[in-house]
Amino acid sequence: MITNNEIKFIKSLAQKKFRDSSGLFVVEGEKLVAEALASRFQVEKVYRKADIGEAAMARISGLSSPSPALALVRRPDDLDTGEMPAKGLFLALDGIRDPGNLGTILRIADWFGIDAVFASPDTVDVFNPKVVQATMGAIFRVRFHYTPVPQLCKNALKAGGKVYGTFLDGENLYRKALDNGKEAPSIIIIGNEADGISKDTAACVSDRLFIPPFPADDPGSESLNAAVATAVTISEFRRRQIK
Amino acid sequence: MITNNEIKFIKSLAQKKFRDSSGLFVVEGEKLVAEALASRFQVEKVYRKADIGEAAMARISGLSSPSPALALVRRPDDLDTGEMPAKGLFLALDGIRDPGNLGTILRIADWFGIDAVFASPDTVDVFNPKVVQATMGAIFRVRFHYTPVPQLCKNALKAGGKVYGTFLDGENLYRKALDNGKEAPSIIIIGNEADGISKDTAACVSDRLFIPPFPADDPGSESLNAAVATAVTISEFRRRQIK
Numbered sequence: 341m342i343t344n345n346e347i348k349f350i351k352s353l354a355q356k357k358f359r360d361s362s363g364l365f366v367v368e369g370e371k372l373v374a375e376a377l378a379s380r381f382q383v384e385k386v387y388r389k390a391d392i393g394e395a396a397m398a399r400i401s402g403l404s405s406p407s408p409a410l411a412l413v414r415r416p417d418d419l420d421t422g423e424m425p426a427k428g429l430f431l432a433l434d435g436i437r438d439p440g441n442l443g444t445i446l447r448i449a450d451w452f453g454i455d456a457v458f459a460s461p462d463t464v465d466v467f468n469p470k471v472v473q474a475t476m477g478a479i480f481r482v483r484f485h486y487t488p489v490p491q492l493c494k495n496a497l498k499a500g501g502k503v504y505g506t507f508l509d510g511e512n513l514y515r516k517a518l519d520n521g522k523e524a525p526s527i528i529i530i531g532n533e534a535d536g537i538s539k540d541t542a543a544c545v546s547d548r549l550f551i552p553p554f555p556a557d558d559p560g561s562e563s564l565n566a567a568v569a570t571a572v573t574i575s576e577f578r579r580r581q582i583k
Numbered sequence: 584m585i586t587n588n589e590i591k592f593i594k595s596l597a598q599k600k601f602r603d604s605s606g607l608f609v610v611e612g613e614k615l616v617a618e619a620l621a622s623r624f625q626v627e628k629v630y631r632k633a634d635i636g637e638a639a640m641a642r643i644s645g646l647s648s649p650s651p652a653l654a655l656v657r658r659p660d661d662l663d664t665g666e667m668p669a670k671g672l673f674l675a676l677d678g679i680r681d682p683g684n685l686g687t688i689l690r691i692a693d694w695f696g697i698d699a700v701f702a703s704p705d706t707v708d709v710f711n712p713k714v715v716q717a718t719m720g721a722i723f724r725v726r727f728h729y730t731p732v733p734q735l736c737k738n739a740l741k742a743g744g745k746v747y748g749t750f751l752d753g754e755n756l757y758r759k760a761l762d763n764g765k766e767a768p769s770i771i772i773i774g775n776e777a778d779g780i781s782k783d784t785a786a787c788v789s790d791r792l793f794i795p796p797f798p799a800d801d802p803g804s805e806s807l808n809a810a811v812a813t814a815v816t817i818s819e820f821r822r823r824q825i826k
Contacts, residue, residue, distance in 0.1 A: 440683065444808050451807055453797035476806075514822040554696035554821040563719075564694055564814070565687050571811040572818045578797040579757040579819075 422487025428455030443474020493544035510550035665730025671698030686717020753793035
């Protein structure tokens with residue numbers, strides 16, 4: 341059974357203000373719900389089509405074809421903790437706006453074992469339903485925090501770490517020395533889809549990188565998509581650690 | 584001036600059947616229209632807000648905020664020519680369904696100088712407005728053809744070429760010998776978002792690749808997004824050619 345008030349409440353979680361006030365977000369799909377249950381996240385309630393019926397499921401679902409399971413999950417309480425571990429390889433997102441991009445970036449971070457992802461406060465909400473679905477479950481495994489990115493980078497530099505960013509005038513990613521964060525924090529900055537890395541953040545970058553096009557002297561495209569550039573960059577860091 | 588019949592016609596091009604019957608597709612945005620005009624594509628007509636007015640522009644636009652320019656562009660007549668050049672590095676898309684993914688893949692192909700992209704007939708229409716916008720202009724530079732992928736791969740093998748695909752039981756991409764197609768065709772297969780590479784196509788793969796996660800023994804995510812896997816794979820081919 342599900343009451344009209346519950347339906348109304350679940351639907352309200354499509355909006356950030358209601359996720360903020362309740363501390364809950366929605367997860368849909370058998371596989372994602374199972375991953376939520378197996379994770380460190382606290383699952384408040386699971387609704388199954390078998391229990392509440394197809395019509396009720398269609399009302400609470402945000403998907404075009406409602407899935408057989410939907411869960412209300414509590415946001416972790418370390419969401420706004422901007423503290424960086426003393427070492428490790430981190431991502432810092434400088435204003436990612438597209439939910440699909442953010443979800444894809446979390447999947448990449450999960451695949452390549454990024455120790456935590458930090459995001460500027462103007463980055464899209466990670467509990468937006470489109471982000472949650474696009475992560476394919478990575479949201480339950482990757483540490484994620486909102487924090488001002490320039491301050492984070494300054495702290496990393498102060499701790500003897502490195503801050504990497506991709507720029508059109510950067511150095512060839514494939515040939516540059518890269519620090520995987522074994523001794524001090526290494527941060528890879530991902531810029532906004534349209535505007536790239538902001539001025540304040542760019543001022544903290546210690547190592548400017550560039551993904552060479554092919555052939556190297558061919559202008560061609562002006563840029564790669566934010567998630568794609570993220571993947572190529574992190575892959576280069578990890579390929580040097582993998583036998 | 585723009586007539587009601589023109590408006591109706593332009594709006595009809597959002598549907599594939601009307602793009603097929605007319606041979607035309609829609610391009611929106613100052614930058615994209617300029618790229619179309621500078622390309623080998625034939626631009627049939629350009630509508631500008633300055634000429635037809637904001638109200639008419641809003642009616643013909645498929646974007647949530649209409650841009651100042653929209654062009655009708657003729658599809659190239661080599662769209663269904665499945666002939667492969669005697670050498671080069673190619674992509675073959677085995678049922679990519681998401682317009683955003685296809686657009687992003689064309690951007691990647693453009694950046695990394697892929698000689699042509701082939702797509703199976705069940706791949707999403709490359710002139711779908713969402714694909715066109717997501718390519719950021721790469722659609723005007725990258726050669727693109729629809730063709731049955733298994734036959735294409737068989738032809739490449741017959742010509743002494745290689746066919747690469749990523750599989751969970753493939754070999755470490757970073758350590759494997761890769762042929763850039765300098766002597767014979769090399770094809771990189773990109774599988775469908777949900778189902779991966781089809782059985783018929785997999786049967787033609789000569790070299791099975793795998794993008795190692797990190798750490799190598801951590802299951803973590805099950806997979807990378809199709810466009811992301813494409814980028815990491817092509818990047819590895821090109822990094823060996825770039826000084």
